[in-house]
Amino acid sequence: RPLHYRTLMGSRACVRMAAAAWGSGFLNALLHTANTFSIPLCQGNVLDQFFCEIPQILKLSCTDAYLREVGLLVVGICLALGCFIFIVVSYVQIFTAVLRIPSEQGRHKAFSMCLPHLAVVSLFVSTVMFAYLKPPSISSPALDLVVAVLYSVVPPAVNPLIYSMRNKELKDALKKLIEVVLVQQQ
Template identity: 80%
Template sequence: MAYDRYVAICKPLHYGTLLGSRACVHMAAAAWASGFLYALLHTANTLSLPLCNGNAVDQFFCEIPQILKLSCSHSYLREVGLLVVSACLVFGCFVFIVVSYVEIFRAVLRIPSEQGRHKAFSTCLPHLAVVSLFISTAIFANLKPPSISSPSLDLVVAVLYSVVPPAVNPLIYSMRNQELKDALRKMMTGCFSEATNCPFSSA
């Protein structure tokens, strides 16, 4: 998304060339392949750990740090190493996103029209906020010291990086669609003017 916005705002005349169907397929394939490899490595390594503190994790899903708490083997250091490597990769992606947005903001601030600047910022800031929330909370969840760990804090952090970004992303990107906004406005107007026509009405 950061690269898409960078090309659209900083190099609009080259958008079709730099982000054609082939480039999109390559980026999607790279994301899926890296995600699959990441999951495979963590799953294989985590399942090889012997558990001596029971098999109930104090979380609503099998989060890796929670599983490591149940391990009684020093082989968990392999998993910690994988988490550190993952954090470094995520940090690299975050730096790429930040650099992209610095260039975007520099280009946007040179737009003479205030309406044009507002439109450009409105397409970038929500994405940057969601990505920042996801990366910061995921790194905190996996690298925080055990001394500040608690079940309630672990649950809040896990929800922030595993539930909130996927739930918010469709809302952010769909609300940029003018047709969807018009349809939603029309539906809400109909709900307020005539409650029986509202699809959410109990009737």
């Protein structure tokens, strides 16, 4: 029940989690912005992306960007590792609680609600790791663009679909729509 966090967990825990998320996001954005504006660009300002990706900006730099890349990588890994550990601990607690449900039907219903979200998180984490940790030898503008779309567009686009599919009325309407389409194709 994601909308009941305040009553289930207490307001202190909610405030701490929100502050941690906002603080780490702000710190990460501040570091990337400061780094971006301090880089001298000598290869133009055209990126082979549809939004500014840090690795793409570093490719335009006149100076050796090795230390900047390492610094950004270390900060990014620390933030990502912290988030990843938090997510894993959360899912372990969720799965432990679900496994304590006495009825098989209750466990199945609980797992069916968690697994789609876990799939979206896994898609996001795996594509981000591939995007930022792949060796430069397999890097190409087309591959970089596809991977960037996978981790920046697909998970946010899929989330509303996943959460709305829990709604029984929406499921029934979607079934009716599919039946109508199938009947029209015959």
